[in-house]
Amino acid sequence: MTIQRPRGTRDFLPEDAWTRSTARKIMQGVLERWGYQEVSTPTFEHLELFTLKSGPSVIEEIYSFKDKGGRDLALRPELTAPVMRMYVNELQNVAKPLRLYYFGNCFRYERPQRGRFREFWQLGAEIIGGNKPDSEAEAIALVDQVLRNINISGEIHVGYLGIIRTILARIAPEHRPQVMRMIDKKERENLEAYLNEIGADGLGLRELINLKGKDALDKAFSIVEDLGAAEAPAPCVVSPGGAEPSHVTASPSSSERGRTARAGREVAAELGLDEFRQTIELLDSYGVNYTVDFEIVRGLEYYSGTVFEIYAHGLGAQRQICGGGTYELCRLFGGAETSSTGFGLGFDRIMEVIQLDAKRKAPAVLVYTPDVKKAAVRIAKDLRERIPLVIDVMGRGFGAQMKNAANLRAEYVILVGKNELDSGNLTLRDMKSGTQESLPLEEIAKRLAEKYSCA
RNA sequence: GCCGGGAUAGGGUAGUGGUUAUCCUGAGAGACUGUGGAUCUCUCGAGCUGGGUUCGAAUCCCGGUCCCGGCCCCA
The missing domain is CATH 3.40.50.800 (Anticodon-binding domain)
Incomplete structure (x- = not known):
């Protein structure tokens, strides 16, 4: 009996390895031309880095272990947290904005299926400390360009969390994670029943998440105007998996607590809806094809503004190839709060659908x-x-x-x-x-x- | 963690309880020490694993491992 590969890992034979590295070089070429600098972080980190970001429930999905000195370590399950840790540790004083990208293997203890492995590769970029709408548009336009250069077409869905957070603030805190989860899972019927059950229908939530495409933004403005007529409590924060967040992110409008009855326009401004509109308008200037989709919520508390996801065709159940948005993580890792926008691309899923023109030339x-x-x-x-x-x-x-x-x-x-x-x-x-x-x-x-x- | 389908030379495959386990491809040598993917000859190489049923198991049954598709989850 020969020794087999561990479950969920892969060997890349010469032909595969060549295709992968060729695709990676093309993608890195785009990132370099947009002025992003490559960084690389350790393959393992302190387990705490990841539980801090995503809650203790992620331990189930992480390859973690104690080393000989008794330290709790983890093979990295993603790269945003390590990169932001690196920023907080070593790069806080460099000129902003900071444009970084990374490519590396990550590990998750999950059941393998198509497009999902226990060792997988992520390519991503972060723009740290920029002006939000400009950074958001740049990030989305950048990932769009990266995909174009390797002939991958995907649907880009762009959402915005400001409004949903405000509506959620009118729902009792114990119900919020469940509502957020149902939105994220697109469980419409369950959501409707649940909202009725907790008396939270009529807040415009269902109307909001149904908004898609061209008119979505204008309609969102009118929903917000309706909201303006009612009392607006403090925006809330939702924690993943129902875990209690020990690290609540400051909301931009938390100082506005207690104010009542504002005009819709003011509310819109406070929610940053105008900023979202700027992002959208800049995307048009970049010539990106996208769909506004308020159903994209990426259920995590550290996302604060625009969020986006990209889906590829022909991939089966695991068709999301990209996720990203604007988030606040620096303070969580002990730094001065700096908002960042970034995205991560699932390199392996891209490799499933890629068609390269070139072939390796024999020596x-x-x-x-x-x-x-x-x-x-x-x-x-x-x-x-x-x-x-x-x-x-x-x-x-x-x-x-x-x-x-x-x-x-x-x-x-x-x-x-x-x-x-x-x-x-x-x-x-x-x-x-x-x-x-x-x-x-x-x-x-x-x-x-x-x-x-x-x- | 759950449901379903799988696993036979390096790759792709056939066989149905019973001789030496098929065929294609591949790899090595030779025919051939200055000219090609052809041909011929020879060689190498296989029933995932552990139990059970049986006179006899690659084949039937059970456990495990891994793969594929889906669920859960998805930072």
Whole structure:
């Protein structure tokens, strides 16, 4: 019996690995052109980093362990928390905004299924300390561009949490997590029944989450105007999984507590709905195709403004390939509060649907007669300064080397034997056409370098 | 954690309780020490695992592992 891979992990064979790294390079190219700098953090962190962000219930889904010094550690289940930890630890004093991106493997203890593994890769970006609408539009436009560059089309759904938080404030705190969960899970009937049961229908919540597409924003304004007529208690915070948050995030409007009966426009301003409108308008300027969708809530308390998700077609049950939004995490990790906008892309799900035009080019092959092996090795070493090239290490004869070169799908073969060494020119063979030319080494290197540069 | 379907050479597969477990592909050697993916010959290589039923199990039954699809969850 051979040793198997651990459950939920994968091997990437050469072809897969090439596709993955090619796609990653294309995506990183876009991020670099938008001025984002790559960062990288440890594969494991203190468990507390993740429970602080997502609540103690995440321990169930995390690979955690005690090390030999008795420390509680965890393989990272995501990368936003580590990156923000790094920011708080080491980058708080650099000029804002800070544009960072990351690519790395993450680990979750979950039941594997399509598009879900125990070791998976995330690529994401964070823009720290920017002006909210501008940052939000940039983040969404950026991820849109990243996906375009690898020929992935997805539906971008953009939502906004300000209004929902305000409506939730009119519901008793013990009911809030459940309501939020039902919205997130799109359980409409359950939600309706539950709202009736707790006497919270008529707050405009159902109307709000049904708003989709072009007119959604205007209609949201009118719902907010209706809200303005009623008393507006303090906005609330919802904790994940019903856990009690020990780290309540300050809401922008908490100082407004107690004020009553305001005009709708004022409420809208206070909720940042005008800011959301700016975000939307900037998205139009960027030329992004999106749908306004107030049903996107991303059930987590640290999201504070615009939130968005992207869904790909042809992926089965796990079709979300991107999630992001504006959040407040710095204070939670012991830093000065700074709002950030970011997104994470599920790299593996993207790899399930990606179609790349390019294919890996096979290296050139240097075929030699066994009597000139030592000279052939020196020539190969020179050529490798410029082009990918392999040489026989099996002790094969000339004919067998040719056969092997053909099997490798090599497009070019360089022939070296006594004739070549005597004449000072090498023979370059084009394997497709079968034509051969006698050329100096330098000329061959130059020609092939061109062929391989546009790979 | 739950439901359903699977697992046979490196990859893809056939077989139905009973001889030496099929076929394709792959890999290595040779025919062939200066010219190709062909051909021929030879070689390598397999019933996930542990129990049970049976004279006999790759085949039937049970447990486990892993894979696939879905549920739960999804930072």
